[in-house]
Every structure is written in structure tokens, then in C-alpha cells.
Amino acid sequence: MRLENLCRLLNGILLNNPAISEINEFGFDAKAIKRGYAFFSNDSNEDDISQAINNGAYAIIATKIGSIQDKEIAYIKVEDIRLSVIRLVRFMASEKSLVFYHINKIQKSIISNMHIKNAKLLPNRIDDIFKVIQNANFNEIFFSDDIEILNQLSPNYQSTALTKNIETINSNSMFFVNFIFDEIFYQNINIPQIFLKDLCPLLETLSGNNIHFKLNEIKSLDHFEPIFIDKNFYPVSFGTSFRAIIVENDIELFKLEANYLANKFNQSDIIITASKDTKLDIENIVYFKKLDDIKSFKNFRYVLMLCNKEELMERLNEKEEATLF
Template sequence: MKIETLVNLIDGELLNRPFISEVVNFTKDIDKVSRGSCFFAEDESLIPFAIKNGAYAIIVSKDTKILDKEIAWIKVDDFKKAIFKIFKYENLKHKIYLADKITLKLIKAMNLDKKVVILENEEDFLKAINLTNKFLLMDNKKKNIFPNKEELKSISIELEMINLFKSRYKKEEINLPFVYKNSFSKAINFFESNNLKYTLEFEIDRFKPVFVDSFLREVEYGSSDRVLITGIQNDEIFFDELNYLIENTKHAKTIVVDKNREELLTHRFNFAMIVGFDVKLNEKEEKGLFDD
């Protein structure tokens, strides 16, 4: 990208008259700076290292001593806004795939392909800027940001429920609560229709079982009849998860616990859905020398 284009794009202030005229990549990670890089200097102490590694432009957020007059020094008000503007310019015509939060969690956990980027923060935007061959995904709640977008579609798949937390796909046991079947089919369709590499050995941090004993100490998976279901938020997916839990635990003691009802965990239960907070588990007592 030409320096003149870059400065105008990010509403920056060019602090000098550089000899170089363009940059070839963008990064805020000092370890990724190479010849021709544009370096976002959030930590000014790293600027000398960026110059030594070949940076052609340094972007700062305040007046800074110019250490090398041949490269470009650009001042901006906000790093995040600048990065997003560069991303949007570079990807204006590039397709953005949109998906719900569970599908994105699954794709992130299953992905083995460097071409896949889930856009969640400025590091992801920078990664996408520097890739030529790429598949970009974003939360479908942000669908109005980009003109060229496509919602991920589900397909018909054969998925068998094994238990509350596991399913079977293509004869392989996977860590997938059956309630997420539709999102899983979208993820499979995304990977397979685009010939992207993925794995079925994955876990997500939602509807995740933690087996505990009567003292609320974590024990080995499957070794207790008390289970905390973690990673749950009171959002648009919650009632699907709650109905799934109730439907499949009719003969068990099932409770729903938020921060204001945490005392319920001191009572008898089989399944406890933890909503909106992290439970602090008790630690196991270490056995003494003569204990069994």
C-alpha cells in the first residue's frame, strides 16, 4: 500500500517526509516485523527493534522521536480504528461469511487451515489483511458492516446422540452436545464445501461438563453422579440449551444456578446448569502418609 494512501485511509498525520513510498504488510507483533512492514507501535520501546527488522512505516498514537528519517512515521488517534479501516479497504470486495456464535465457536475449535480467520479483534483483522487466499468469518450480528457477505447454511448430516455431552458423527465419537447439531452442520458444510482442513477432535467451552463430588471438588469424567454444566450465558441460545437439558434429564435432579442462587450447589443435585458465572471449586485434600 502506498504511504499516501495509507495516511489518508486512516486519517493519520505524516510526521516526516520519508524516502520509502509503500509498505507490504501490517503488524503489531514485533516478532512478525519484516522488510517492508508497517508496525503499529502500541509499545514505543519496541520501535528500535521494528526498525532493525526492516519496518518501512511506524504508526504511533502520540508525538514520537523520529529515529530513522527514511521510513514513514504516522500519528493516529486510535490504533483499533486505523486497523479496521485498513482491513475494510483491503477486503471491500472480499466475501465475509456470517454465522451464529456457536457455529463460530465450533469452526474455531475444529479449524486446521491457516486460510480461515474468524474476525474477533484487531489481531484477526491484521492477520486477514496480510493473507491473499483467505476465508473470513464474522458474527452475524455485525452483518451490516460489509456489503459482500454470505450466511453459512446448514446441511443434512447423520448425527447420533450418545449422551448429554457427546454425539457420534461418521462413526466417530465427538465432544458435541446434540443441541448444537444445526450449528455443527453449518461448520461441516463450511469446511467441506471450501475444501478446508478440520478436525473432529475438538471441545468448546459451552455446555461443558465438570464432574464433582459431594464437596464440590472436581473428579474424573464420568466418575460422579453430580455434574456442573459450564460456559452457559443467558442469551439467545440459553432456552434451547435449557429445554435440551430438561428433556434429557427427566429422571434426575436438575437445577439452574446463577450468581444469586449459588447456595443451591450445597444441596442435592445431579445436573447443575451454571449461568453467567464461574464456580469456584473446592480443592481435594491431599492424603497423608498413612491414609488409604
């Protein structure tokens, strides 16, 4: 990229008259900079800038530039590194005619837990976003649940939409689904029934863009996860007990799941619980002081619990650890 075009694109100010006139690549890690690269200095660290120059940087891009160490290379001052990178990414995305889709949390989890071809999830960090866009193929498709970054990169992003009918087929568990969609029968898919209306618009988008996927690769979504337990609250194999603790770590999804269970079961069969530090407008919610408090619950079929699964599993497995001594 021509130096004058880069300065204009970044809305930056060229502080010197360098010998170089073009930039070949861009980098954020001083150690990985090579000859011809422009180095984005996030914190204007002089040591990193020196290392980037020694590695062959053709340009230094920073918000603060204390001194010009090498007059042969370009020093570009910008107001905000992140915004400058976004401007550059937006330009590259437009040049490559990239396609962006907004998805929700569940759809993101679905994509994260299966392999898809011809499309990618957009990373969260701006430097990682830069790398994947820089290496993207023309017309490649990206998915993200971050509205803010999508608006910055491509205001004309699209959203998944459901235009076809879903035919559900009865299953013996609410933790997996059988259904027909777009004339395809999906059997024993390891996705809770509550998320079927999130799944199908995503399937329609994937199929409509000829993106290959395998739903049977999904083992868990990290949401609405059941831990089946025996009478002593010790974890047992999936489906081997009539009681389970359903774990959710997202407050908004927890509210939806609480409503789902309230409509599906008698109140006597379910307990909705969360930490006393979390005040939620949910009918009949029970608050706990510590995770161990759930072991006092009686006469239930399902407990929906707002917590971290790993922390809960540690508590539930304490019985086994105690028997070793």
C-alpha cells in the first residue's frame, strides 16, 4: 500500500519524510515484524518500537512518538490505534467483498462447537480481527455476535432469518432434538429443544450460502447444560437419573430458560436458583449463599442454576475426594 494512501486511510499524520514509499504488511507484535512491515504500537513502547525497527519495519504507527530513531522509515501519528485499525480493516473487507452476519449467543456457540467450511467466526480482539480479515479470501463469510464491531466494519451486515417451517418430532429428552427442516431429517441432535428456533435460522443461512456443516459434531453448547445427579447430589451418567441440575452462566439466557421450564413443568417439579448477589425478576426464584446450599433442595426434578459449571462440579465431586482418605 502506498504510504500516502495509508496515512489518509488511518487519518494519521506523517511526521517525517522517509525514504520508503510503500508498506507490504502490517503487524502488532514487535518480535514478529519483518522487512517491509508497518508496526502498530498499541502502547507507544519505545523498546517495542526499537525492536520493530531492528526487525525491518518500514513504518511505525502510534499515538505517541517520542523520537524518530530512523529517518529512513515512516512515523505515522494517529489519535486512536484501535479506530485506525478498524478503518484499515473496513477498507480491506470492502476490497475483498467480505460478507458479515450478525448471530446471537446461542448461534455463536453452535458454530463454535462444530466445523464449518467457507466461513469463520469473527474473533473478539481487534488485532485478531485484523489478521483474519487480512488473510481472508474474496467473498468469504464471517459471523459475529458483536453488533458494535459489525457496525464499524460493515454497516450493511446481514442477519440470520427463519423463512421455512420447522417440524418437531417428539423426543424423550429436552436436552436433544429430532426435527425436519428444509426437507432434511435431523435426529438426536445434541442441542436442547429450547434452542431449536435459534438453530434453524442459522441452518438456513449456512445452507443458503453453501457452507458445509455437521450438526452431529456438537457435544455441548455450554448453555442449559444438565448434570444428572443421584439422591446425594453426586453426578451420574447422562439420563441415568430422573433428577438433574441445569447449569447456565448467562443471565439473559437464564431468564429465558426459567420461563421455558415454568411453562413446561409443574412448579413442584422445578427449582430456579441463583446467587443472593444476583437480584432477578423471576417468579419463585430461590437464592443461595454458597453453591453447597443446593444440596438442601428436596423433591424436585430439575434445578435451573445460574453459576459456573466447573465450580459447581467441584462442589458436587467433593464426596469422592473425601472417601480417598
